[in-house]
Amino acid sequence: MSKSLTLRNFTNSPAVLMGVLxxxxxxxxxxxxxxxxxPLSVKTLLTSIKNISELTVDLAYxxxxxxxxxxxxxxxxxxxxxxxxxxxxxxxxxFAVRDKEDAERMAGIMKxxxxxxxxxxAAGDIASTxxxxxxxxxxxxxxxxxxxxIMRVVISKGSPLCNKRIDSLRGQLGVDVIVIRRRGRLxxxxxxxxxxxxxxxxxxxxxxxxxQEFKKIAEENVDEK
Amino acid sequence: MSKSLTLRNFTNSPAVLMGVLxxxxxxxxxxxxxxxxxPLSVKTLLTSIKNISELTVDLAYxxxxxxxxxxxxxxxxxxxxxxxxxxxxxxxxxFAVRDKEDAERMAGIMKxxxxxxxxxxAAGDIASTxxxxxxxxxxxxxxxxxxxxIMRVVISKGSPLCNKRIDSLRGQLGVDVIVIRRRGRLxxxxxxxxxxxxxxxxxxxxxxxxxQEFKKIAEENVDEK
Numbered sequence: 394m395s396k397s398l399t400l401r402n403f404t405n406s407p408a409v410l411m412g413v414l415x416x417x418x419x420x421x422x423x424x425x426x427x428x429x430x431x432p433l434s435v436k437t438l439l440t441s442i443k444n445i446s447e448l449t450v451d452l453a454y455x456x457x458x459x460x461x462x463x464x465x466x467x468x469x470x471x472x473x474x475x476x477x478x479x480x481x482x483x484x485x486x487x488f489a490v491r492d493k494e495d496a497e498r499m500a501g502i503m504k505x506x507x508x509x510x511x512x513x514x515a516a517g518d519i520a521s522t523x524x525x526x527x528x529x530x531x532x533x534x535x536x537x538x539x540x541x542x543i544m545r546v547v548i549s550k551g552s553p554l555c556n557k558r559i560d561s562l563r564g565q566l567g568v569d570v571i572v573i574r575r576r577g578r579l580x581x582x583x584x585x586x587x588x589x590x591x592x593x594x595x596x597x598x599x600x601x602x603x604x605q606e607f608k609k610i611a612e613e614n615v616d617e618k
Numbered sequence: 619m620s621k622s623l624t625l626r627n628f629t630n631s632p633a634v635l636m637g638v639l640x641x642x643x644x645x646x647x648x649x650x651x652x653x654x655x656x657p658l659s660v661k662t663l664l665t666s667i668k669n670i671s672e673l674t675v676d677l678a679y680x681x682x683x684x685x686x687x688x689x690x691x692x693x694x695x696x697x698x699x700x701x702x703x704x705x706x707x708x709x710x711x712x713f714a715v716r717d718k719e720d721a722e723r724m725a726g727i728m729k730x731x732x733x734x735x736x737x738x739x740a741a742g743d744i745a746s747t748x749x750x751x752x753x754x755x756x757x758x759x760x761x762x763x764x765x766x767x768i769m770r771v772v773i774s775k776g777s778p779l780c781n782k783r784i785d786s787l788r789g790q791l792g793v794d795v796i797v798i799r800r801r802g803r804l805x806x807x808x809x810x811x812x813x814x815x816x817x818x819x820x821x822x823x824x825x826x827x828x829x830q831e832f833k834k835i836a837e838e839n840v841d842e843k
Contacts, residue, residue: 498749
């Protein structure tokens with residue numbers, strides 16, 4: 394019996410390798426919250442983690458630049474959501490591991506996901522930075538991309554934007570819808586054919602003028618007139 | 619005398635505030651290498667740090683996906699370059715600090731720069747990940763953007779690309795030149811009118827076919843024919 398507990402056998406165990414990985418996760422969040430397991434493929438999870446982590450960087454710089462509290466809140470929520478996806482990825486990856494080769498393969502995927510997680514963590518730090526005065530002028534120069542603006546807007550009931558396709562908005566208002574948050578679900582880079590509905594919180598990208606115009610129409614209530 | 623050393627006076631000192639900041643820098647590199655100070659504005663430095671850190675993320679995913687050792691090396695060098703810029707930023711910011719208000723303003727800028735630094739560090743971790751087999755297929759799905767490819771190419775002496783303007787390359791070959799490394803200097807997002815010269819190491823972005831074609835022409839030597 395004692396023979397099977399040598400260090401060599403021990404480290405060859407996929408479960409132990411995964412356990413070692415988990416210890417590197419630093420997902421304090423896991424300990425703090427009860428998390429529900431949802432079966433999603435490793436491929437789907439890794440794609441989401443990558444896309445959301447890249448998105449958070451863009452949103453975070455806009456949140457600072459425009460001192461936008463709603464955008465800041467969105468970044469912090471997305472950052473937490475990435476933590477949750479990392480947890481699901483670890484579960485799905487563990488289930489897929491049958492031998493040492495599988496474990497090594499999954500270790501690469503986990504390493505990437507954790508680096509992507511650190512990117513979204515850094516985005517959270519960026520979003521929660523407050524800069525004022527001269528600092529803001531320096532920032533505006535460093536972080537402005539051809540006067541592009543990102544904004545979070547909620548579509549009100551009775552807004553003319555309800556039932557509008559996303560691609561028609563690009564043509565009419567010059568605005569890209571990059572995220573739709575609908576009843577707690579998150580749609581990143583939604584399909585061209587997706588339609589907006591009342592209550593959607595959307596993140597849009599465009600010139601300052603075009604996003605302001607979008608916001609105005611989103612908050613209009615035609616029914617009340 | 620002892621009165622002026624109370625904790626309150628102590629933390630009010632801009633130099634001490636900056637010193638506290640530096641302790642958070644985690645730039646091990648500073649200790650390991652002798653660094654030369656170059657006077658650059660806070661604005662210029664912050665812009666570079668932001669741009670390079672975002673660029674490294676893109677390059678890193680490509681390095682993993684195409685198992686491209688040169689691109690991996692480039693990411694690790696850029697990551698180190700960001701550390702150097704952070705050091706210069708700290709120097710320039712310190713010089714600009716005259717009172718507590720200045721220090722608070724600069725603290726925001728430093729916090730942003732350090733978060734951007736963590737992004738490039740994470741990119742370094744991504745670049746140095748090796749993924750094989752099934753893992754690579756999962757990765758290709760997660761990290762491929764509409765078949766876009768990034769590649770590092772050196773322009774050989776006598777290549778037809780010498781003296782070609784960057785914007786003409788986009789038209790002729792469908793390739794964007796995103797970085798030029800010339801005699802140790804780094805040009806990020808070079809001007810449209812910039813011309814390539816022999817010995818330039820360039821990072822290009824385009825379809826797989828177009829970057830391969832660019833590489834072929836870059837390594838051609840017309841003079842030898």
